[in-house]
Amino acid sequence: MGKTIVEKIMAKAAGKQEVFPGEYLKFGIKDTFIQVGSDVGPRTIEAFAKLGWDRLWDPTKVIIAPEHCGSYSRARDKVTNRESHRLNSEWARKMGVPEENILELGRIGNCHHIAIEKAWALPGGVYLHTDTHCPTVGGVGCFGVNLSAAETSFLRTGWMWFRVPKSIKFNLTGKLQDGIMGRDVFEYILSQIGPDGAIYKVMEFTGPVMDEMSMDGRLSMCCLSVFTGAKLGIVNPDQKIINWFKAKTDVPFEPQVSDTDAIYDKTYEYDCSKIEPQVVIPPYRHIVKNVGAVEGTKITSAFIGSCASGRDEDLRIAARILKGRKVNSRVMFNITPGSSDAMARVDKEGVISTLLDAGCFICAPSCGMCPGFYTPLAKDEVCIASTTTNYPGRMGDESAQVYLGSAATVAASAIEGKITDPRKYL
Amino acid sequence: MAKIFKGKVWVFGNNLDVDKEIIPFRERELGLMRDGNYGKWVMTPVDPDFPKKVKKGDIMVVGSNMGCGHGHFEGIIGLNQCGISCVIAESVDRNFFKNSIDLGLPIIECEGINQKVREGDILEVNLHEGHIKNLTNGEIMKFDPLPDFILEILESGGLEPYVTKQIAAGKM
Numbered sequence: 001m002g003k004t005i006v007e008k009i010m011a012k013a014a015g016k017q018e019v020f021p022g023e024y025l026k027f028g029i030k031d032t033f034i035q036v037g038s039d040v041g042p043r044t045i046e047a048f049a050k051l052g053w054d055r056l057w058d059p060t061k062v063i064i065a066p067e068h069c070g071s072y073s074r075a076r077d078k079v080t081n082r083e084s085h086r087l088n089s090e091w092a093r094k095m096g097v098p099e100e101n102i103l104e105l106g107r108i109g110n111c112h113h114i115a116i117e118k119a120w121a122l123p124g125g126v127y128l129h130t131d132t133h134c135p136t137v138g139g140v141g142c143f144g145v146n147l148s149a150a151e152t153s154f155l156r157t158g159w160m161w162f163r164v165p166k167s168i169k170f171n172l173t174g175k176l177q178d179g180i181m182g183r184d185v186f187e188y189i190l191s192q193i194g195p196d197g198a199i200y201k202v203m204e205f206t207g208p209v210m211d212e213m214s215m216d217g218r219l220s221m222c223c224l225s226v227f228t229g230a231k232l233g234i235v236n237p238d239q240k241i242i243n244w245f246k247a248k249t250d251v252p253f254e255p256q257v258s259d260t261d262a263i264y265d266k267t268y269e270y271d272c273s274k275i276e277p278q279v280v281i282p283p284y285r286h287i288v289k290n291v292g293a294v295e296g297t298k299i300t301s302a303f304i305g306s307c308a309s310g311r312d313e314d315l316r317i318a319a320r321i322l323k324g325r326k327v328n329s330r331v332m333f334n335i336t337p338g339s340s341d342a343m344a345r346v347d348k349e350g351v352i353s354t355l356l357d358a359g360c361f362i363c364a365p366s367c368g369m370c371p372g373f374y375t376p377l378a379k380d381e382v383c384i385a386s387t388t389t390n391y392p393g394r395m396g397d398e399s400a401q402v403y404l405g406s407a408a409t410v411a412a413s414a415i416e417g418k419i420t421d422p423r424k425y426l
Numbered sequence: 427m428a429k430i431f432k433g434k435v436w437v438f439g440n441n442l443d444v445d446k447e448i449i450p451f452r453e454r455e456l457g458l459m460r461d462g463n464y465g466k467w468v469m470t471p472v473d474p475d476f477p478k479k480v481k482k483g484d485i486m487v488v489g490s491n492m493g494c495g496h497g498h499f500e501g502i503i504g505l506n507q508c509g510i511s512c513v514i515a516e517s518v519d520r521n522f523f524k525n526s527i528d529l530g531l532p533i534i535e536c537e538g539i540n541q542k543v544r545e546g547d548i549l550e551v552n553l554h555e556g557h558i559k560n561l562t563n564g565e566i567m568k569f570d571p572l573p574d575f576i577l578e579i580l581e582s583g584g585l586e587p588y589v590t591k592q593i594a595a596g597k598m
Contacts, residue, residue, distance in 0.1 A: 024573045024575070024576065026575060047586060051586055051590050052590070053590075053593075074455065074457075075455065075456050075457035076454055076455055076456070076457045076459065076460060077457075078460060130497075131497070132495075132496040132497035132498070132521060145520075146497040146521055146524075148497045148498075148499050148521060148524065148525045148528070149499045149502075149524075149525045149528040149529050149584075149585065150524065150525075150528045150585050152586055153528075153585045153586055153588075153589045156589060156593075157589055157592075157593075157598045159589075159598060161575070161576070161579075163523075165520070195441055195491065195494060196440070196441060196490050196491035196494070196517070199490065199491055199517045199518070199519065199520075200517070200518070200519070200520050200523070226495075226496075226521075227494075227495075229491045229494055229517075229519050229520070230520070231520040285443075285495070371455070372452075372455060389495065389496070391443060391445060391446040391451065391495070392446070392452070393450065393451050393452025393453075393455070394445070394451060394452075397452075398452050
């Protein structure tokens, strides 16, 4: 009987011949990196002290990075972000975490971007983090899940429990129109299956549209998969992905792909040729419409960034749209590259200077505006963002409204000061 | 934790988002919960009086996709602080399911539960056997019991105390 990519990765990690949906697994995980972000580190240190735990299972697999906030300090934290990074680094050094795993600002970015940039998440591997959007790494065929409250236990023991999910196959056919991004494809699927369409399931994206799609688009789709209730999203890695990692790392990895006779809970077929730019309408995360339905809605802020966006492709398309044009005089346009590496790469192509010339506010690589860290929305603002979610208060004041769209839709809207179909600028 | 527990039911709907219906995200971001008392805030966006009304041992019955959205777990700490003994849902978001168990809050998936139970009913839940008895109307509902090691995690009060016990016993 055939197996899905997720069943294969989980079986390998658990040292079993095969696993079945619904099965609970408990196993020690080898060769899996875990990041401790500066936003959670102090809690981790406190828990270790309280529980009397004095060591890490494998310090060489622990990464310390001030990634979520960049240099920003949140009101909700008891100490500043710099202070929590100092505490984390000190603790990590004492626990034997090697110097090269303790990273500073200027060499990092948003956690899920750097998991790929630094090749901690590998095709066929397992990757763990305490953040919801860990499944982002499914875009390269890696099993990424959020540990949240279980992080401390994993750090101490390298042991974890998981439930094997059922998988849903999304066979995406046709050819995307120019200016339609991975994000639009995901939001379209969300509009079809709803916010509870894949509860505790895997969304496996496959078909000609996925074969054609860039790595950045795949990462974006998998990042957003949690908004259908899914455990994770994943794409079978192809040669393009494998080559990218081979150029990045000498660490061996074993990519997995689903068998043609794998068992799925459901299969959906979508012809994606007619998908238009998709916009999520506030205050709900699951009300999705074609851009035409809300075109002309005035905005005061725009944002490209977060783990759902801010990759090379997003920055490039924003520059392509903004080249020789200006951001509307009434709009603040925050662009937060996902990582220093991405920023450096696209800078060589002139992308960053194009964005600066257009009047964008370029923020330090981090989660940026997504959880209202940098440039939080003021009272009654209307924003369009390529970020993760949009509930009231997510990006700032509770009265502000957040529409969600692709980086292309956000850039075009920032020029006009109102929600705009990006295709006329391409 | 008692193997069988009994409590009064509070009923909520579908798609409760951890940052929207369960804990108000902005108030948390503004530092209003720095004291760690999430019990004072939990479910207030839906029912502002919930923390005052709820009693130790009460049971929450919810619809589908419980705890959707992000993987933030402050709401689960809040439910524990309020004394909620168990959450029974039509279906549960993956992060909410894992976080609940890891923080020692029993969570059960039971199809049809929110059709069969009314607010104020008294339920008796047997986690090991996998059945729920509605003491108000006598109806019995079944669910797939959780595996033994998950019950052990819950009985320990969550993953951290469970792991501490395992370490002490030389098993980890």
